[in-house]
């Protein structure tokens with residue numbers, strides 16, 4: 001008979017909150033009641049925990065047991081509280097001394113045999129513990145590398161409930177495996193592989209330097225996919241906070257390779273065009289999994305053959321492009337995941353995907369094909385270009401091609417200039433708010449803007465398109481190290497949006 005409490009962490013999206021698992025054991029018919037807004041997985045946990053305790057040599061109290069998870073208002077998903085619940089029950093009903101867990105959170109699912117199984121979201125959970133001032137964490141062995149990415153928390157691992165019980169009795173140690181050599185990220189694909197295609201290289205460099213969304217149209221062989229896959233390699237590496245955000249999302253999704261460190265290179269996600277809306281935006285029972293849009297957070301979302309995606313999937317992009325996050329509304333409540341990604345789209349100009357001189361599709365078919373890309377979506381894409389197939393001359397002439405390393409340096413310098421200019425409103429040109437772009441100090445003189453003014457006057461461009469062209473022109477000036485865009489930049493920016501004017 002008695003009462004005990006053990007701390008754990010509940011996640012809502014990638015936001016964790018330290019919770020208290022309390023257990024009360026009182027005389028009465030043997031039973032176990034779990035309260036505190038448990039979802040289906042928690043109800044199932046009852047049988048699992050009981051079996052795990054039996055198979056770990058613990059004695060399950062044959063009394064009336066109440067387990068409560070606090071605070072009650074918080075939704076608790078998944079099986080990550082199993083270990084904490086088992087320990088609280090044993091402490092309340094069987095006198096297990098839990099003093100050594102006073103400053104710790106316990107994370108982990110229990111197998112029926114008493115093993116402690118890995119759970120999703122350990123990184124954000126330990127981060128939440130750290131922010132709440134908790135000094136230690138007991139985590140599943142398979143999650144130890146991930147948990148250690150959070151500085152300032154003493155991380156210990158357990159492979160079984162029996163080991164934690166032994167540790168609390170002072171007869172066993174928790175595991176403290178030597179840090180393995182973290183698996184290095186594979187080297188990025190290099191722009192030096194892209195021969196010819198000067199326009200494509202230019203557009204990808206502009207996209208990187210200004211954080212502009214891009215759409216590339218062209219026949220197979222134009223190098224659209226090659227270019228898209230080389231964008232992360234010329235983007236600046238993620239800062240500490242961005243790296244933790246990206247890694248936390250992959251942790252919750254369960255896509256973090258074991259032993260990997262923080263994600264430092266902007267992630268690239270390229271879902272197939274048959275991907276469901278749920279695969280793009282996220283979902284699933286229990287703790288919702290982030291979709292490709294969120295796994296591309298702080299990185300690149302590449303939609304190859306974008307005209308082939310379901311219209312619903314493309315519509316789902318609008319909210320994250322606008323707000324930088326995605327809200328998943330489900331019966332069990334709303335989950336919000338960050339989704340601030342750079343969009344790269346590629347498409348053949350027509351459904352037959354043949355070279356232009358071989359295409360026999362009627363013009364109405366061609367128009368309808370790209371017409372699937374909706375106006376509001378394309379309106380947010382600053383760079384929309386047609387790419388021609390690479391000519392054989394470019395493949396034969398072994399010219400020296402600039403590698404990613406050189407381009408990345410230029411991009412980093414341009415980003416630095418832009419971040420300084422838009423401080424504190426934005427870090428990149430594509431994100432600068434309209435009212436700031438129009439401010440006196442940043443406003444471009446009328447003669448410089450003439451080509452754009454004409455395009456608007458002739459109804460070939462929207463007001464939003466006008467501002468996007470101005471942002472691209474700033475990126476051109478930044479890459480060149482000039483103080484402000486000139487008429488040439490504006491004309492080129494207009495050309496880089498040629499698609500929308502057709």
Ligand SMILES: [Zn+2]
Pocket residue numbers: 350351352353354359360361
């Ligand atoms: Zn065709």
